[in-house]
Amino acid sequence: MTGPVTTSTSSSAARTIGTRPARAGVRQWAALVVLMLPVLLVSVDNTVLSFALPSISKALEPTGTGMLWIIDAYPLVLAGLLVSMGSLGDRIGRRRLLLIGSIGFAAVSVGAAFAPSTEWLIAARAALGFFGAMLMPSTLSLLRSVFVDRDQRRLAIAVWASGFAAGAALGPIVGGVLIEHYWWGAVFLLAVPVLIPLLVLAPLLIPESRDPNPGPVDVVSILLSLATMAPIVYGIKSLAADGVNAIAAAAIVVGLGAGSLFVRRQLRRPVPMLDMRLFRNRAFSGAVVVNLLSVIALVGFLFFVSQHLQLVLGLNPIDASLVLLPGLVTMIIAGLVVVPIARRVRPGILVPVGLLVSGAGYGIIALLGGAAPASTLMIAFIALGAGIGAAETVSNELIIASAPADKSGAASAVSETAYELGAVLGTATLGTILTASYRAAVVLPDGLDASQRAVAHETLGGATTVAGSLPTGLAEQLLESARHAFDSGVALTAGIGALLMVVAAVVAFVGLRAVRP
Numbered sequence: 001m002t003g004p005v006t007t008s009t010s011s012s013a014a015r016t017i018g019t020r021p022a023r024a025g026v027r028q029w030a031a032l033v034v035l036m037l038p039v040l041l042v043s044v045d046n047t048v049l050s051f052a053l054p055s056i057s058k059a060l061e062p063t064g065t066g067m068l069w070i071i072d073a074y075p076l077v078l079a080g081l082l083v084s085m086g087s088l089g090d091r092i093g094r095r096r097l098l099l100i101g102s103i104g105f106a107a108v109s110v111g112a113a114f115a116p117s118t119e120w121l122i123a124a125r126a127a128l129g130f131f132g133a134m135l136m137p138s139t140l141s142l143l144r145s146v147f148v149d150r151d152q153r154r155l156a157i158a159v160w161a162s163g164f165a166a167g168a169a170l171g172p173i174v175g176g177v178l179i180e181h182y183w184w185g186a187v188f189l190l191a192v193p194v195l196i197p198l199l200v201l202a203p204l205l206i207p208e209s210r211d212p213n214p215g216p217v218d219v220v221s222i223l224l225s226l227a228t229m230a231p232i233v234y235g236i237k238s239l240a241a242d243g244v245n246a247i248a249a250a251a252i253v254v255g256l257g258a259g260s261l262f263v264r265r266q267l268r269r270p271v272p273m274l275d276m277r278l279f280r281n282r283a284f285s286g287a288v289v290v291n292l293l294s295v296i297a298l299v300g301f302l303f304f305v306s307q308h309l310q311l312v313l314g315l316n317p318i319d320a321s322l323v324l325l326p327g328l329v330t331m332i333i334a335g336l337v338v339v340p341i342a343r344r345v346r347p348g349i350l351v352p353v354g355l356l357v358s359g360a361g362y363g364i365i366a367l368l369g370g371a372a373p374a375s376t377l378m379i380a381f382i383a384l385g386a387g388i389g390a391a392e393t394v395s396n397e398l399i400i401a402s403a404p405a406d407k408s409g410a411a412s413a414v415s416e417t418a419y420e421l422g423a424v425l426g427t428a429t430l431g432t433i434l435t436a437s438y439r440a441a442v443v444l445p446d447g448l449d450a451s452q453r454a455v456a457h458e459t460l461g462g463a464t465t466v467a468g469s470l471p472t473g474l475a476e477q478l479l480e481s482a483r484h485a486f487d488s489g490v491a492l493t494a495g496i497g498a499l500l501m502v503v504a505a506v507v508a509f510v511g512l513r514a515v516r517p
Contacts, residue, residue: 028146031205032156035142036163037198038102038135041191043167045074045128048175048187054310055184057461062118067459068432071303072233073122077129078136080229083414084222086137087273090211094138094145099202101134102195109192113185124188140415144400145209155339157400158393162335170328172306176321213271221273224262231255236429274414283347284402286511287395288418290351293504294388295422297358297497300430301365301384304493305377311460312483313374323374327381334389342394348513351391352505358387359501365494372490387501391508398515430493435459437489438482445477460486 049056049071056062062070089097105128112124140160147153178186232255238248266272279285302324309320334354342350361383365372372380399415438460444453448466456463456478463482467475 023149023152027205030201031146032143032159034198034201034205035139035146036159037194038098038105039139039160039163040167040170041105041194042078042132042135043164044171044174044190045132048171048190052175052179052184052187053307054461054464055179056121057459058465059184060115060118060121061455061465063458066118066122067461068435069122070118070125071431073125074129074132076230076233077126078132080226081130081133081222082137083225083274085133086141086414087218089134089138089141091217093208093210094142095202095206095208097134098138098142098206099199101131101138102198104131105135106191106195109188109190113188115185140396140400142206142209145207150401151343153400154342154397155336157397158335158339161393161396162332162389164392172302172324173321173328176317180317216271218265218269218273221262221265221269224258224265225273227258228255228262231258233425236425236432278402278414281402282511283398283515286507287398287402288414289507289511290355290391290395290504291399291415291418292422292425293500293507294355294358294392295418296426296429297362297500297504298384298388299422299426300493300497301362301381303426303431304434304490305381307460307486308372308490309374309377311464312487315374323378324381326378327385330382331385331389334386335393338390338393342397346513347394347398347515348509348511351394351508351512354387354389354391354394355501355505355508356387358384358391359498359505361385361387362494362498362501366491366498368491371487391504395508398512430496433496434486434489434493437492438485441485441488443481443485445474445481447474448478456482 053067053071056070057067085097085101108124108127108131112121112128115121115124140157143153143156143160147156174190175187178190231251235248235251235255238245238251263276266274266276279288305324306320309315309323310317313320315323338350338354361380364376364380364383368376396415439457442457442463444456447470448456452466452469456466460482463478467478467482470478
């Protein structure tokens with residue numbers, strides 16, 4: 001299945017003419033199309049549940065915490081394993097790891113589609129994160145071996161970055177269409193028809209590549225990377241939901257301690273799983289931070305806007321998804337248009353400008369809060385998509401160009417870890433703050449029994465479900481209070497999102513100002 005094996009070093013050497021890299025042909029661009037399949041799938045899976053949340057609330061009746069873990073389990077495991085899987089791909093072959101992950105991802109997706117309980121769905125989402133971690137580092141690192149000409153590679157990475165960011169925006173749209181015509185489990189079955197062409201075409205179009213000197217397997221580092229990510233995210237979720245408490249503080253301390261041990265271990269080992277010296281490069285580290293903050297803002301926006309459109313404005317899933325479509329298209333176009341501009345304009349100028357445009361989109365929502373109509377949300381998402389699409393194309397190209405070719409898998413994993421950690425934190429911070437604001441503001445009318453009050457107090461989706469079983473007058477009172485409580489947190493959440501974009505712009509300006517076009 002894997003075919004003849006070449007290292008990334010020999011592959012690059014074979015495709016050069018004298019000292020000039022060979023230009024990619026039809027086969028290489030076809031390989032890019034194939035590599036985009038798992039990129040879109042993994043990024044769509046980060047947000048596809050946004051429009052399925054009301055249906056899942058009705059079918060499985062999860063608590064507010066359970067709902068957040070249904071969303072977070074996938075990106076949490078994904079983020080925790082990306083560096084480990086990137087290193088594994090460098091060792092056993094990036095294409096081979098891509099194919100193994102594809103088979104596992106498709107199989108688990110079928111199990112998730114028919115989950116009978118909240119716990120089952122959370123476990124399935126975690127398993128999807130495990131196999132998804134095999135897909136992402138392979139795709140970006142394989143691009144480096146396929147496209148050795150830097151101009152062409154920049155365009156290929158623009159497609160990759162646009163696809164990843166657009167996939168996150170496409171998730172609610174796909175979810176809306178599938179929920180409208182089928183049931184919530186259909187959002188998981190999407191993986192099967194997407195991954196079958198990958199399994200067939202990848203061995204034919206994509207050459208194998210690996211690190212010729214990968215070093216020994218480092219199980220301790222793998223465990224430390226997981227012990228870093230999981231407690232920190234859990235602690236952030238707990239702080240956002242319950243305020244300052246001992247358990248949350250202890251979890252963050254444990255995560256930071258494990259992270260410190262991970263870094264020290266990598267610096268001591270002759271062949272580290274992750275070469276921490278990459279972070280001494282200001283372009284590399286600045287681009288990683290830009291990716292992290294951008295995705296936090298994007299996923300946080302999608303978390304509240306998808307619920308606002310459906311549960312507050314009353315749009316059906318398809319109409320609500322169409323509100324996001326112009327922003328999705330803008331994100332893709334911005335990622336491609338920025339490629340020729342990046343040849344002439346310094347990243348230290350280009351990336352901050354893009355991020356400030358995104359911040360303006362959040363600023364619109366922060367000013368209007370819950371009073372924002374669908375048309376305003378559409379304009380805000382267009383601004384957000386334009387800025388993020390342009391900024392992430394440039395930042396991802398800098399990450400790949402800054403790393404040695406034989407370590408492209410691990411370097412790619414750092415970039416994708418920033419993406420996935422951003423997806424986790426986008427929900428864990430902005431999403432949980434919004435949920436906490438809802439719980440604090442909602443006023444439940446008299447006439448609800450204990451179980452109804454518990455469900456309605458947890459989430460807006462829960463209140464909507466309870467309202468469906470109440471008399472008309474009581475249902476209207478509950479919905480009015482619940483919608484007002486939800487929207488009361490929108491302005492605060494959007495304000496935090498705008499601040500994140502400003503911080504990202506400052507980081508980009510400082511970290512990338514010395515990088516030439």
